[in-house]
Amino acid sequence: MLSRQVVDQVLALAAAVAEADREYPLNEDARFALTSNDAGVEHRFERGGTDDLLGYAQGNRRHGTAQLLVHPEHRRQGIGTRLLHDLGPLPVWAFGDLDAAHHFATANHLVEKRRLLIMQRPLDPPVELDDPDIRPFDPASDTEAFLVLNAEAFAWHPEQAHFSRNDLDTRLGDDWYDPAGFLVSTDAEGLTGFHWTKRHPDGRGEVYILATGPRAQGQGLGRRLLAAGLNHLAEQGCTTVHLYVEAANTRAVELYDRAGFAVVHSDVLYGPPPEPSQEP
Template sequence: MTTDVPLPAPGREIQTLDALDPAQAEAVLALLGEAARSDGRQAVSEQGRLQLRGGHRAGVRHFLLTSAGVLAGYAQLEDTDPVEAPAAELVVHPAHRGHGHGRALGAALLAATGKRLRVWAHGGSSAARHLAQVLGLSLFRELRQLRRTLIPLDIAEPVLPEGVTVRTFVPGQDDAAWLAVNSAAFAHHPEQGSLTQRDLDDRKAESWFDPKGFFLAERAGGLIGFHWTKVHAREQLGEVYVVGVLPDAQGGGLGKALTAIGLRHLAAEGLPTAMLYVDADNPAALKVYERMGFTTHEVDLMYRTES
């Protein structure tokens, strides 16, 4: 399905697509790259960038804003959560800002969702906060990026709970078991808990994927937890990508031990700094990470309509 929705501004059009062809995907990625160089951060999440390629994905729509025939803005809408409102991310090319394109994309997203919408503002810039206000959105969620130095690595040798062993992920062999544990560990988390085999395959195909930094905790032959690390090679930054523990295995120190194992691995890879993301309304996790030397680096904000 393709619909062209011209908005009342000279030379501006917004095209809504269920999938992007390769040329469109590359054009959007180029726009995102220019915006990231200007802003110092990505305007669209890793999941959103992965969803640019590979054809149609259920619940995902793409909004291409052109000005005088030139791609000037992009928004992605994902409507896959059975409870929450559809979630969106949007960006305007740095050379085309100040002309109302962000507001136009926001209006198109509101129209497409019947004014039931959540929007991410990565980095929480003043411009993003102003746009949210103009669109009538209220602050809903705060995601913090924490960082700590890995030099020196003042983390003691991790102590695993009795009967627990740790090994690294084997692609193909461990996929189904990991997806099951991830789903159970993040049943409360709409983005992480809903990952599918296709989502896992997308990440395994990325250049950063390295199974030797993907740690699995087992007890009695069954998977009970994991720590998946990620290396941002260009930034020389290691990431605590995701740590998960089955609900009935929580409370025994496994999460902390797995975090320490991953951090020690990232330090051994020669990375000077580690980062992670955690929700501001998760004080227990914040306390654990702060005790491990992490401090807030920046925040991502999510806004939503009241209806």
């Protein structure tokens, strides 16, 4: 685990990068990992002559991705490239898909591997909803079933498929967690889906995680869960809501598009190009 002093240095560096780029350079998983004992996470640092932190990189072997940042006053000095090489062949997230990220990727012979869309819409005023199959999550009775359902629903996803009991407990204990905003759907056999919402300190709402289990797909459950979560966020005073969705997940993108969401932003994962085919 990193010391408190080092964590504060990384967060100060991230704040400087965010101020310059208008884009925060570490996602939620990376921020949680700063204070965790996850053996799959590695940290790399570049320091100046006075021990100032000039660059930082974090590799997550469990997710197979990395994140790196360099102080705005020390860019174009090879720091990012050295950090990239220290991490090995892990693909690297570029939040905001900025021009600087394109140039860095090109200079290091990286290509786009994934694209994460950020979609947004205004929220309608809350209404009375009556859906007896949807209720708040109960940590005492739903935890194991939720973890199984999440793994089934996101078996294809590089990060969410590995969402663990520790990941869940960490988020349930975070300041933003709202028990009434974590909704699950059920049938006679158990959990069928869930919509975990998030209200940000500035009042924005977020579709944090939305999923339906394999046996409940194709029945309009995703649309119902989405509506219930959006209504909850509106009841909490949120006027806008956003979400993150894989561009390749066309089914989900279409669901959100039909619900009035529009793409406002994107993050890109850059990695080494595919190996040339060995076949003649």
